[in-house]
Amino acid sequence: MSEQSVWAGWKLTPPIQASTDGEASRSYQRAREKYKELSLALNQLEARVPGAMEGRLGLDFPDRAISDAFESLHTITSPQKLRQQHNFLVKGLERGSRVLDWQVSIPSPMVMLPRKSPQVTTDSFSQLHSWDTAVNSHDQLLPPTNLNPNELKKWLAGRFLVQLIREGALLNKEWLKQVPNAVVDGIAFEQNIAYLTLKKDLQAEKSGSKKTTTQAKADLDMSPDDALEHEQQYQYRRLFLSPMSQLLLLAYYQQCGRTWPTSDSAEACLLYYAKRLSRELAKTKLTALLSVAKTSASLEMSPLLTHYASQADASLSLQPSAWHRLVSQQIVSVATDKVSEDEKDTQPAFEVFPERHGDYPDQLKQLRQLQACFSASSSRKIGKSKALTNVDSFLANLNSTNKCSTCGF
Structure with missing residues (x-):
């Protein structure tokens, strides 16, 4: 290949040996080897589309020629060098399409995705013996009788946390920290299924302080809008x-009530137990304990469940008002006198969905009609006035029926 005939847009220049010492010589040899490999890739393209190498204007690259050129790289180069040659041609074709008006379908660049670490490794698997021994003890252990009330409360809280981890229900440190507040808020039931609602304060995460939560609760005006904003x-x-x-x-509630050990975090209670x-x-x-628990859970649960239990932001749950609406078919009410004194500090008022009387028009059909109002003309000036006229006509027609759910009237 003549070095003078290569278009500058390929950014392919032969290396120059500036020195003969050991390190410089080795660097020159590596650069020379890379130059040969990229030149070989460019020759594959030039053989199928003459003029590509020298950067001829207005070239037309047939899809078959592009496909053959890139496929040939798989047979003439090693897997380690394939990505480098592939992306070299892609970038050159992009510059040619932009600068030389080449007509070409450019393949996607080749990327290397980082390999995710496996759930079970030789090291983590070797730690399962100690974890299995601890789990067996946990399943058989009874509350000790030689602890004072505060220590017993801490012990019972830790036992509950270990049970959640042992089952694979909670394998994330951030969500584990939210369990104390959920225990204080109390257990809830839906169709005889028990659950706790964990909630993580986003404001406290950003500011790194717990004062934001306290201030937000103190300033909360319990109108429905403010409750939903909260x-x-x-x-x-x-x-x-x-x-x-x-x-x-x-057992914890019977012994300690809806409280949490004073000044003890979830991590402290867990490690105490x-x-x-x-x-x-x-x-x-705690990090090591959750890691080995995750390894154990991955042998018994599906990868999806293990991922959900161990990640902080995987598939967040509905907010309380949306959850209440889903399970009870009730919506937020504008009336606040229906809320008791005990409830008005935590949730907005709800009322049953209003009954619908009469027949309502097809809302999807109305939505399509509304969309058509904005696509009547492509001209900016004429189109705006035409669209406004169409919307006025659309609303007038709906007002005559007094049933416009699409627009919210």
Whole structure:
């Protein structure tokens, strides 16, 4: 290949050896090898579309020629160099299409996706023995009788948390921190299925302070609009409990009520219980404990469930008002006198969906008619006035029927 005949847009210039010392010589050899590989790729394209190498104006690249040129790279180069040659041709074709008016269907660049670490590795699998031993002890352990009330409360809270982790229901550190508030808020039931509602304060995450939550609650005006706006400050996850988790939570409520150990976080209670559960877990950090629990869960649960339980932002739950609407078929009410004194600090008022009387028109058909009002003309000036006229006619027709759900009237 004549070096002078190569179009500058290919950005392919032969390397120059500036020095003869060891490191410079090795760098020159690597650059020379790369130059040969890219030149080989360019020759494959030139052989099928003459003039591509020198950058001839207005070239037409047949799709078959492009396909053959890129396919040939798979047979003449190693997998390690294939991505480099492929992307070299792609970038050159993009410049030619932009600068030289080449008519070409440019293939997508070749990218290398990072390989996700497997759920189970040799190292994590080797730690399962100590975890299985701790789980067996957990399943058989009874509350100790030599603890004072505060220590017992901490022990019971830790046992409940370990049960959630042991089942694979909660394997994420951030959501684990929200369990104390959910326990204080209390358990809820839907069709005899028990669940806790975990909520994570977005404002506190951004500011790094807990003062935002307190201020938001103090300033909350319990009109429906403000209550719904208050929900926007949180991310929610509904934690549905197994029968065993329900029993352990019931035992905790019977012993301690709807409270959480004073000044003790979820992590502190969990590690307090883990130290008394197994000697092998005495020095284990929370991150390591969740990691081995995730490995154990991945052997029993589907990858989707394991991913959901271990990720912070995977498939967030509905906000309370939307959840209430889903399960009860009730909507937020503008009336606030229906809310009791105990409830008005936490949720807006709801009322049953109003009954619909009479026949309503096809809303999808009305939506299509409304969309047609804006596509009557492509001219900016004429189109705007024409669209306004069409919308006025559309609304006049709907007002005559007094049934315009599409527009919200």
